[in-house]
Amino acid sequence: MTVSRVVNGGANVRETTRVAVLAAIEKLNYSPNSAARSLAAGEATQIGLLYSNPSAAYLSQFLIGALAAARKAGCHLVLESCEGERADEQAEATRQFVSTSVEGVILPPPLSEAAPVRAELEAAGIPWVSVAMGLPPARSLNVRIDDFAAASAMTQHLLDLGHRKIGFIRGNPNQTSSAERYRGFVAACENAGLDIKSMAVEQGYFTFRSGIVATERLLDRDDPPTAIFASNDDMAAAAVGVAHRRGLHVPQDLSIVGFDDTSLATTIWPELTTVRQPIAAMAESALNLLLARLRERRGAGGGKLEEQVLDHEMILRESSGPPPGAAPAPGKTAAKAAKRR
Amino acid sequence: MTVSRVVNGGANVRETTRVAVLAAIEKLNYSPNSAARSLAAGEATQIGLLYSNPSAAYLSQFLIGALAAARKAGCHLVLESCEGERADEQAEATRQFVSTSVEGVILPPPLSEAAPVRAELEAAGIPWVSVAMGLPPARSLNVRIDDFAAASAMTQHLLDLGHRKIGFIRGNPNQTSSAERYRGFVAACENAGLDIKSMAVEQGYFTFRSGIVATERLLDRDDPPTAIFASNDDMAAAAVGVAHRRGLHVPQDLSIVGFDDTSLATTIWPELTTVRQPIAAMAESALNLLLARLRERRGAGGGKLEEQVLDHEMILRESSGPPPGAAPAPGKTAAKAAKRR
DNA sequence: CCGTGGTGTGTTAGCGGTAACGGTGGCCCG
DNA sequence: CGGGCCACCGTTACCGCTAACACACCACGG
Structure with a gap:
């Protein structure tokens, strides 16, 4: 039990015992069994991720981030694709989730703005988090950049x-x-x-x-x-x-x-x-936000973080330069400032 | 217990009870708790997936397939990227897995052929499955196309x-x-x-x-x-x-x-x-092959499937046509046979 | 008629954690 | 000096499932 408290950062553990436990953990190469943990804690184990055909590159980054967060939290990601644009197709794909009893859903773009999906989730009482909406509605869980x-x-x-x-x-x-x-x-x-x-x-x-x-x-x-x-x-x-x-x-x-x-x-x-x-980071944030909401719902209370705005970054590469006929050597020289990759 | 037998397709269950159980499952909308299952069965819960910079499209498809299989099996996917080409970088990335005690590793290309990675896994006694090697060595777990x-x-x-x-x-x-x-x-x-x-x-x-x-x-x-x-x-x-x-x-x-x-x-x-x-299917096969090997190792014996060759498919689109100056209308008409998408 | 060996089903004892509660001591207060 | 409170740590009882075993029941052969 004390070990559990140490691992989970619980209160009321003397500093000396804490380090002793940590030392033992290190020596025994112990790592907690996530199955047992989520079983005992009765935590969310199935989180849905409804994706549409975004760019494959976007999706892979997103999955990497979401997976990392899911593993840390000990929950499973349930993927469902929804290629259709039609409202009934989207609703149908969403219902799939409802019936398989996922406890929360992550909506990467462009599905983060799909009204039928959200309506269906709302009706089923399943919380969701929207990712990368430009202008999210108030009081909705969402992660985005500016x-x-x-x-x-x-x-x-x-x-x-x-x-x-x-x-x-x-x-x-x-x-x-x-x-x-x-x-x-x-x-x-x-x-x-x-x-x-x-x-x-x-x-x-x-x-x-x-x-x-x-x-x-x-x-x-x-x-x-x-x-x-x-x-x-x-x-x-x-x-x-x-x-x-x-x-x-x-x-x-x-x-x-x-x-x-x-x-x-x-x-x-x-x-x-x-x-x-920061696609992967956005996915991680989204999952964590969702889990926090689920915990809160389960009565634990806790912070009411609803929105998270992550930093973007300008990436200067070779496709931009001064206009033709501009001042210095017309070509590759100028504007090589900032971060080039 | 009988329910468990029915769900897992166990032997020695009378047909009448079997359907009764299935009916009850249906009515109660029951679905087994995967956390409890893997806890009790003591099954593999952490499967590593070491990826290098393959095309993002490849990776996303691969992840989708692997994730689906992982969820069905109730195990977690642990991702680790290994961008480096150097032997020591690859060995280092692999050791990461060894230390976090993953029980098996999936190696999509090009890492499926990375000698340092395989050597490290061999040394640690961790089984792995190679995906999409052209000419896999005998007696190795692998999934590929022809x-x-x-x-x-x-x-x-x-x-x-x-x-x-x-x-x-x-x-x-x-x-x-x-x-x-x-x-x-x-x-x-x-x-x-x-x-x-x-x-x-x-x-x-x-x-x-x-x-x-x-x-x-x-x-x-x-x-x-x-x-x-x-x-x-x-x-x-x-x-x-x-x-x-x-x-x-x-x-x-x-x-x-x-x-x-x-x-x-x-x-x-x-x-x-x-x-x-069939990238997703290959990932699924790979994970299942690996899990079978782990089960077998754990003494359960079982089939010794080692290699799986999946079907490829010719996809004819617009970038191929007859050579210039060929017989009919020089252009878009010919070879519209087969599957066009 | 009683072993013997299936076949179908129920019981028991965990898997590795965590919530909830029960003890200890020490400190402060009345 | 006794009681109350707190910080700290151990106990107990589960979470939902499955391996292993126990048990009933039947068929069969000797």
Whole structure:
């Protein structure tokens, strides 16, 4: 029992015994049996994770983070895919969870905003945590980054390089993060005294395909932009492809930046300047938030942490540079500041 | 107890009681508590999964499969990444597992062939299962597809389309699957009465970058190939990129096919004709094989299944077509047979 | 008629932890 | 100086399941 108290950081253990126990643990190479623990404690053992077809890179990072947290907590992750866009498909996939008695559900994007899913969970009384929503509703469990600030910083980066005409490719309109990123872009432009009307904005849907179409439109304009800021890496990669097909060099003729820092960003050439989301950490946070809520529900009370905003990071790589005909050597020299990877 | 027997398919239960129990289970919406189960059965609870930087798409699929199997078996997956190529880094990462007392380890490629890892596990007496080796050593636990047959079939597809000069980009030479795929390519060519010397072969390393270099070399030849068979999708995607930069249309001017069917294959444009590996199923098989081995070790005896070869599948998409100047309408018409996705 | 050997089912004793409660001492207070 | 309170640690009784065994029952052969 005392060992249990030490391991779980329980109160009322003398310092001397505590170190003695820890020493013994070390010597015996003891590690607690998670099965026994969760059996005895009657804790949540099944946590659902409903995923839709996000980028594979996103999903793998997310799973890594969620798995690490799940193992620490001794609970199992139950995966369920929900590829469908239709409300009934989403509801059906969610019901799957309800029937297999998962005790809480994690919703990575884009499902974090899927109304049918949330309605179904609400009805079943199963708590959930949304991940990476741009603008989560109040009093909901959620983990995210500051999309507004991130998009704003990225725009500032392009402005600092000397770009004045920037093309922006928006994300899927039914995800609030799209709107937040756009808001960040607009704010940075206006902050620099530029009229948003002088910028080129096209609608995209976070897919590679939509990125192709949007980029074609941007480059077909009479006064094409010297830089393109796509709302995610897939669309940025598409933009690079289109640029190449048109014989434009990136970044000499056209700068292209993305968002998310998925593996696609470093797979293509040139590697993308982008914003990194700490995906694995977000997944861990999400699971912990959910477990805390479940504990609280079970009567333990405890802190009422509901929202967690993690830090993003600007990742400067080779796809962004000064606009053509800019001051110094027109090419690879400038803006090699910050973190290059 | 009788319930336990029914649930676990135990022997010596009368048929009438069996259905009665099942009915009760259904009515009560009962589901066994996996924590209690693994506690009582004293089964393996921690299975390691040592991954290196495979394509993110591969990893996510793999994790999905492994997780599903792990949950069914009631065991936890312990992830550990091992990005390093150096022997000591790999040994170190492996020792991490030994110290945290995982009971078995799953090795997806390319770590399935990493000698330091295997040596370390051997020394610690921890069983492991290799996934997707091309030519696994005898008496080792492994799950794979028939790389030889798959590569051979893909080559045949190109030959059937009319290609006579095919460029082949080999995979990383320290993975046996590279050699097997190459062997399959050679066999199909020779089988068609073509001299392998008339084909163009370049060395690649399964990376996008290496694919660019290899493709440049192939296309710089005096007599460039009309089709390129890359040993994985990343290199095929690179080939598509190079082709586009050179103003070549895929597949009208150049057919390009890959291997693996990772998400990259459908992300880029045109979508890649490739060979699908049932990644999730392979992960499931791997875990089950490992658990069977552990049970057997624990004295239960049982079947001695050691190797499992799963089916691959040819996926025909838009990146392959007849060579330029071929018989019918030079382009999209031919070879729309088989499964198009 | 009684062993003997199945076949089906119930009993017992854990698996390795933790909640809840029961003891100890020591300290302070009345 | 006795009682109350607290800090500290040990006991007990489970958590939900399964291995191992005990038991009833039947068929069969000698």
